[in-house]
Amino acid sequence: MTQTIDTKTVQHVAYLVRLGISEEEAQTFSGQFSSIIDYFNMLNEVDTDNIPPASDIANAENVLREDVVKPSMSREEFLKNAPQSERGYVKVPTVLGDE
Amino acid sequence: MQLTNLTICEAHELLTTKKISSVELTQAMLDRIHEVDTKVKSYVTVTDDLALEQARKADERIAKGENVTPLTGIPFSMKDCISTRNVRTTCSSKILENYVPQYNATVTDKLADSGAVLVGKTNMDEFGMGSSCENSAFFNTHNPWNLDHVPGGSSGGAAASMSASLASFAIGEDTGGSVRMPAGFCNVTGIKPTYGRVSRYGLIALVSSFDCIGPLARDAYDCATVLEHIAGHDPKDSTTYQSPITNYTQNINQPVNKLKLGIPKEYFVAGMEAGVESAMQEAIRAYEKLGMEIHEVSLPHTKYGLPVYYLLLFAEASANLARMDGTRFGLSVSENAKDVIDIYLQTRHEGFGDEVKRRIMLGAYALSAGYYDAYYLKAQKVRTLLRRDFETAFASVDILLAPTCPTTAFKLGEKTSDPLEMYLSDIYVVSTNPAGVPAIALPAGFSNNMPVGMQLIGKHLDEQTLFQVAHAYQQVTDWHKRNPEIS
Numbered sequence: 001m002t003q004t005i006d007t008k009t010v011q012h013v014a015y016l017v018r019l020g021i022s023e024e025e026a027q028t029f030s031g032q033f034s035s036i037i038d039y040f041n042m043l044n045e046v047d048t049d050n051i052p053p054a055s056d057i058a059n060a061e062n063v064l065r066e067d068v069v070k071p072s073m074s075r076e077e078f079l080k081n082a083p084q085s086e087r088g089y090v091k092v093p094t095v096l097g098d099e
Numbered sequence: 100m101q102l103t104n105l106t107i108c109e110a111h112e113l114l115t116t117k118k119i120s121s122v123e124l125t126q127a128m129l130d131r132i133h134e135v136d137t138k139v140k141s142y143v144t145v146t147d148d149l150a151l152e153q154a155r156k157a158d159e160r161i162a163k164g165e166n167v168t169p170l171t172g173i174p175f176s177m178k179d180c181i182s183t184r185n186v187r188t189t190c191s192s193k194i195l196e197n198y199v200p201q202y203n204a205t206v207t208d209k210l211a212d213s214g215a216v217l218v219g220k221t222n223m224d225e226f227g228m229g230s231s232c233e234n235s236a237f238f239n240t241h242n243p244w245n246l247d248h249v250p251g252g253s254s255g256g257a258a259a260s261m262s263a264s265l266a267s268f269a270i271g272e273d274t275g276g277s278v279r280m281p282a283g284f285c286n287v288t289g290i291k292p293t294y295g296r297v298s299r300y301g302l303i304a305l306v307s308s309f310d311c312i313g314p315l316a317r318d319a320y321d322c323a324t325v326l327e328h329i330a331g332h333d334p335k336d337s338t339t340y341q342s343p344i345t346n347y348t349q350n351i352n353q354p355v356n357k358l359k360l361g362i363p364k365e366y367f368v369a370g371m372e373a374g375v376e377s378a379m380q381e382a383i384r385a386y387e388k389l390g391m392e393i394h395e396v397s398l399p400h401t402k403y404g405l406p407v408y409y410l411l412l413f414a415e416a417s418a419n420l421a422r423m424d425g426t427r428f429g430l431s432v433s434e435n436a437k438d439v440i441d442i443y444l445q446t447r448h449e450g451f452g453d454e455v456k457r458r459i460m461l462g463a464y465a466l467s468a469g470y471y472d473a474y475y476l477k478a479q480k481v482r483t484l485l486r487r488d489f490e491t492a493f494a495s496v497d498i499l500l501a502p503t504c505p506t507t508a509f510k511l512g513e514k515t516s517d518p519l520e521m522y523l524s525d526i527y528v529v530s531t532n533p534a535g536v537p538a539i540a541l542p543a544g545f546s547n548n549m550p551v552g553m554q555l556i557g558k559h560l561d562e563q564t565l566f567q568v569a570h571a572y573q574q575v576t577d578w579h580k581r582n583p584e585i586s
Contacts, residue, residue, distance in 0.1 A: 005464070009464075010460065013460045013461075013463045013464045013467065014456075014460055016463040016467065017417055017420075017421070017447075017459045017460055017462070017463045018421075018424065018440065018443035018444055018447060019444065019447045019448060019451070019456060019459065019460065020444035020445055020447065020448035021448065021456070025456075029456070029457060029460065032457065032518055032519075033457075033460070033461060033464070035519055036409075036457075036461065036518065036519055036522075037461075037464075039406065039519060040406045040409070040410055040474065042402075042403065042406055043403060043406050043407070043410075043474075043477050043478065043481055044477075046400070046403060046477075046480075046481050046484065048477065048480035048481060048484070051480045051481075051483050051484060052480070052483060053476055053479030053480045053482070053483065054479050054480075054482040054483045054486065054533070055479070063337035065334070073201055073202065077201050078201065080199075080201060081198065081199070081201065081427065081428035081429070082426075082427055082428065083425065083426065083427075083428075083429075083431035083433070084431070084433075090426060090427055092426050092439045092442065093433070093436050093437065093438055093439055093441070093442065094437070094438045094439065095438070095439050
């Protein structure tokens with residue numbers, strides 16, 4: 001099964017991961033994605049009927065702890081890395097638009 | 100005596116007998132970095148002042164004889180994806196170019212407690228995505244054995260810093276061979292421990308279910324020393340094992356003659372460079388002489404390791420990298436942004452390199468409606484089969500031997516135009532990560548004047564046997580003692 005991933009699909013997945021891309025980049029990625037996905041289709045050869053998907057890798061037990069408040073990073077310290085902040089908050093433009 | 104070439108063990112002996120001081124050793128390392136790293140380019144950040152301050156403190160500890168560990172006063176490098184408080188941590192990405200963490204990774208804290216001296220942060224493929232270090236957003240790192248060749252990746256800076264004697268040990272991180280593959284290319288010993296052995300707290304995540312922090316050093320003994328100090332349970336990482344850490348070095352000299360060595364036949368197929376093949380045969384003969392029983396074994400799903408690894412990587416990485424959004428830390432591009440989505444789109448467009456863009460988009464594709472079952476779920480099922488392969492093999496042998504790469508280090512630029520071709524260079528190292536088992540890479544000879552790496556793969560949580568078997572080989576060979584002439 002050969003799959004082509006057209007530029008429209010590339011633009012769509014780019015938006016899903018919130019990545020701006022140009023028409024030219026979409027062209028390049030489209031060609032590369034098709035050959036990579038084609039290679040992955042090799043997995044179709046493997047019979048996986050009745051094979052459970054891997055879910056855990058290490059300790060399969062739940063790890064619980066007491067729900068107690070402990071000191072954490074101060075607000076001032078946290079905001080040191082924020083590109084923009086105001087009155088102790090991270091500042092961003094409109095999140096809920098008027099559409 | 101050249102201070103920069105000492106093993107941890109040798110340096111520790113000289114430090115505790117007061118023949119040298121940590122300040123002298125650290126200064127020698129920094130001087131060499133400023134002289135040689137202009138060519139090798141293994142470091143993104145060199146922490147001169149911090150290193151000398153830590154070295155002075157280590158000397159005080161040694162003078163007082165208080166709390167001296169085998170790592171006290173020893174200079175090391177850290178891969179730039181591991182958080183260091185007040186020291187820039189970039190993942191070799193533009194998006195984190197000026198990011199200075201407010202907290203330490205658990206590994207950073209543990210090394211500081213042991214008295215080790217951080218001399219700098221090493222270059223890598225951006226967010227660990229690559230096999231040659233050429234995906235660093237800043238510059239290429241060069242292989243110290245031939246500057247026209249790549250050091251491997253993604254811990255290319257870590258391996259090059261060891262190989263060029265610019266650190267006494269290096270902390271790397273292995274998601275799908277990122278410690279072992281560059282260790283092999285640069286003639287260094289490096290271990291990917293069992294998943295869950297070393298805390299991932301403060302490691303900037305690539306694939307949360309594969310990522311393993313591990314040391315690179317001059318020999319297996321030194322790797323064991325470092326792992327003893329960084330491994331163990333951490334309440335901040337619930338995937339770490341509760342079981343106590345063995346004293347690896349204490350038992351490293353145990354004889355290996357009762358152990359069974361498995362040779363996975365699927366790893367010895369066409370496409371392997373002749374010099375790599377003959378080095379492996381020689382290593383097998385060396386183990387035979389050491390009295391080990393050699394058995395051929397089969398890991399039938401080996402060829403599917405690569406698609407399983409990459410599909411799951413794409414999926415997990417696309418989720419993990421969602422946090423790089425230009426609002427709370429890191430690069431933020433907000434010119435004319437009319438809403439917050441515009442900040443995401445612009446910041447990520449400018450901040451990520453092509454390989455990162457490719458992988459997070461393919462991840463979203465593999466997880467998206469209509470493709471989830473065919474790609475993500477299918478890969479998780481085949482991952483179960485990969486794990487079973489190892490379980491079956493380890494029912495009849497104690498340890499497996501394979502090359503780290505089908506070839507020696509390739510040339511800079513040789514594989515950059517074809518992403519799939521680059522992925523194929525990881526073919527021997529990727530399967531261990533989806534399975535979670537530990538593996539150690541070590542020098543096994545040379546082919547066309549470039550180092551050949553071999554890896555030993557062990558049972559879950561059995562780093563002890565890996566160290567023993569690697570150490571036994573290093574007692575009868577001297578490949579690991581060879582250093583490059585950097586020109």
